[in-house]
Every structure is written in C-alpha cells, then in structure tokens.
Amino acid sequence: MFHQIDSPQNPQFKAWAGLLESRGIRKQGQFLLAGLKTVPEALTRWPDLFSRILIRHPEWIADWPLPENVQPVVLAGPLFRELDVSGTDYPILVGQVPEMPPADLSLPPEGLELVCALGDPANLGALLRSAAAFGATKVILLEESAHPFHPKCLRAASNGVFSLALARGGRWADLAQAAGPLLALDAGGEDLVTYPWPQDARLVLGEEGQGVPADLPATRLTIGTTGAVESLNATVAASIALFTYHAGG
Template identity: 65%
Template sequence: MTERIIESLDNPRAKLWAALLESRGLRKHRRFLLAGRKTVREALAQHPDRFESLLLPPGAGAGAEDLPAPPGLERIRLGRALFDRLDVSGTGLPILVGVVPEMAAIDLARPPEGLELVCALGDPSNLGALLRSAAAFAVSRVILLADAAHPFHPKCLRAASNAQFSLELRRGPAWTGLAQAAGPLLALDGQGEDLAGFAWPRDLRLVLGEEGLGLPPGLAVQRLAIPTSGAVESLNATVAASLALYGHYLAMRTKD
C-alpha cells in the first residue's frame, strides 16, 4: 500500500497533529490522536469509519503489517523527531488520526432517560477512567459540563480504553445551568443518605463534581453517601462514582 512521508515538524499537517495534544487544538480541528497497541487494533476493527489516517513510525514494519486497517485509510510514514513529538505515550507503534464526533448540547429541561452522568472532571485521566466505568455499567449518556476535560484528549483516551466510542457524549452547560435541570438529580456527598439502602430509580441524573472541589454550594440535589471504614477522609471522585454506577446497574438488573 502506498505511503506518504512527512518528516518536517514545520509541515502544516504536522503542526495540526501536534495541536491535537491539547484541548484547544482538539476543539479547533475536531481531530484526535489514538495510540496504544490494544486500543488502536480494537478501534480499527470496531470503528474503522472514525479514522482518516494512520501515522507510522520511521522504518519498515513497526507493528503496522497486521493491523485491521481498511484499504482506504491513509498511511503516512513520519520522521523520527515528528513521530516522537506525537507519541506522548511512548508506544513506538502506529497512531490513528480520528474525527471527533459531534457532541450535541443537552436540553436538561427534558427528563432523564436511564442513568445520565453529569460530569465536571477537569483532569483528562480521571475523566477517562470515569468514562470506562460509565461504559461498563450501561450509563445511557454522559453530559460534560463546561469545566470538564475534553473526552478525546490523549490522556483521556488512554485511561478510557476506547470507552468514548460506545458512549453517547453530550455537551452540558456551566454549573449554573443545572438549576433548570429536570430530576431526579442526585449527587455523592459524605453527609448524604446511605447509598447502601437507596432505592434507585431507573431514570436519573447523577452529578459528579470536580476532584477536590466537589459540588457548588447550594446545588439542589439529593445527596447520597458511600459508607466506608473511615480510614480515609474520602474516596477518589472516579472511584466513588464507579461504586454508585455499579449500584444502579445492579439494581436495574434485579428489576429486569
């Protein structure tokens, strides 16, 4: 298969790809970079239509020969300096260039359908871990508030292990926009109702605040607490949310 070669860091396409390492570039160009031995292979096998280019490391081979890449996927061999600039995970393996899907704005005045996760996590690695749990526990959609990290940031993609491709991602408002949100609206709080005995509704919105900052004061939500031994002050936000998601998932399986 024909391969193009791009070596210069000043090449326009090279500059575009480098911009995709930051949220600003992701928003501007609506493209993303996906790296990883397992994730690249799975993404090509399951979602080949989401990708437009395969960036190859210098030299022959380098793990590209047996990838399930469609014939029409553009292949570009990069120079060493350029490839190392883009290979932030240090895999040394081919990198996919994908198209960021349209994430429509959510109308929070409409009632929730299933468990909708409302999230403001600003750390892309934490957001990625949360998206992985959301996919595992059948979250109906993830609503990303204005302060949330970009879900296709390289660190988020690495932590999520391709969960982005199986989730419905929607754009949400700033925190103040939750005042008009239809409920049930729930959140995790150490002073809330014991989650262990909570009767989960099928349809709800679970709100997760930023790591360390928590929820804005005065937010009108029903608060749930996860009982612990007390050996630590609190749980990591992603861990706490995963426990709540599992609780809802288990309750819905029991009902069904």
C-alpha cells in the same frame, strides 16, 4: 503507497502536534489515539472515525487489513516520538471527533445519565471507562470538564468513549432548572447501599476535591467507608455508584 513526512515544519505534522492539547482538538475537530490494544480494536469496531494511521516504519502495518479510508503516513523518528506522548512505539490513529450535541436538561433523563465537571483528563477517562462498563446512557460534559478526546483521557478510557453518547451541558447554573431526579455523591447524605435507585436519574459529579455546589438541588448519596481516609477519589466514588445502580437494575 506511503506518504512520508520528515520536517517538523510540515503543516500537516504541526496540525497533528496541536492535537496533544484540548485547544487544538476543539479547533480541528480531530484527535490522536494511541495504544497497543486500543488502536487495533478501534480500527475494527469504529473504522469510519479514522482517516490516517501514523507509523515510523511501513513494516509495522504490513499485515494489517486497513480500511480504504485510512491512509498510512510514515513520520521521521523524532516527529513520531513527539506525537507518541504515551511512549507506545506503536501506530497512532488520527480520528474525527464525533458530534457532541448540546444536552436539553429540561427533558427528563432516560436511564442513568452522568453530568460531569471533571477537569483532569485522566480522571475523566477513567470515569468514561466505568460509564461504558456499567451502562450509563449518556455523559453530559459541563464547561468545566476536560475534553473527552484529550490523549490522556483516551488512554484512561480504553476506548470506552466510543461506545458512549456524549453531550455538552453548559454551566453549573444550568442545572438549577434541570429535570430530575438529580443525585450527587456527598458526605452526610443517604446511604448509597440502601438507596432505592430510580430507573431514570442524573448523577452529578463535581471537580476532584471541590464536589458539587452546595446549592445544587440534588439528593445527596454517601458511600460508607472505614474513615481511614478523608474521602474517595471522585472517579472511584462514581464507579461504585455506577456499579450499585447497575447491580440494582
């Protein structure tokens, strides 16, 4: 039996529409997941995270083995298109945001942990995808960071977010007392290629274009380039660093 919603004034629909922004995600503790590959994979690997699947036509999921906890909801065309911001024209999952406990930065890192302040959700999503691919043990999100379950972040992360340990990290000032070693990507530092990576470390990533604060007590690492461009995108640079650590391990 399918539940159907046709009115934009429906309280449940209005709540889901709020999940298109970080404020609504924080308030409700839920998120929307869209994508032709990500939705079936998420249902298979992390079914307990989800409670609803939003569709335009029942035949979309006629042969899907839905978990018992996932209820189908049919939305009128205009309502579905409002939520389908990526234009997938494919079922959308409603999920519960996993717990993101506060990080205790006074404790030493275990493996390679990322400390992140990327404010653009698409950049953050790309970083999370690389973090999952190269085995980062934890991603600590500072207050300046975008929400990891923003639709743009989830789209770029390609489900990488679900396999990562996420934690809240407070403000930049909190890093002054953080246990190290702390590492940061910056011009004029040690060569990333020859740097002897410690097994346990925290790699700190600043906002695109701003980098990390100059007074951050961290070892600076530099990625050598041809100099044809002034700098690398923060996510690209972080991915290169993650690969270098992973390859060296």
